[in-house]
Amino acid sequence: MKQAHHPATEDVALEEVLSALGDPVRLGLARLLADGRERGWGQLAAPVAKSTLSHHLRVLRDAGVTRTRQEGTRCFVVLRRADLDARFPGLLAAVLEAAEAHDAGAGVGLRGTGPA
Structure with a gap:
């Protein structure tokens, strides 16, 4: 089975991360994965x-925000929190805190449990 490409931590670009997190669905996915737990794609709604x-x-994944495993x-999928914190200290925490405060990406959740 084809393996997914993940950029090395030092190759993760700020503009790619911000662009990836600029979409409400992707921001919701990041919020959902912020607990550090790996989730199966089939669990995501x-x-x-x-x-x-x-x-x-x-x-x-391509932006370096998540890691996918087959x-x-x-x-x-799991959030690459440690890698993002090493590359851009405080960025992910600030984005997730703001997203939580504004309920951004609220339509994303786990199947059978409703929105996150």
């Missing part, structure tokens, strides 16, 4: 088509 959700997950036919 968003107000977009499955193919669009897959696109959003790819954008986050296990057989299943895919799992």
Whole structure:
């Protein structure tokens, strides 16, 4: 099975991270993953088509915001908090805090549990 590309920590670009987190669905995914838990793609629910959700997950991965792992036919995603904090100290915390305060990305959640 094809392995996903993840940029090395030192190659993560600020403009790519900010662009990736500038979309409400992707920001909601980051908020959902902020607890540090790895989630299966099938667990994720968003107000977009499955193919669009897959696109959003790819954008986050390509920007260095998340790491994707494949296990057989299943895919799992986790927030690269330590890498982002090492590269841009305080950035992720500030973005997530502001997103929480403004309820940004609230339409994203886990299947069967409602929005995050």
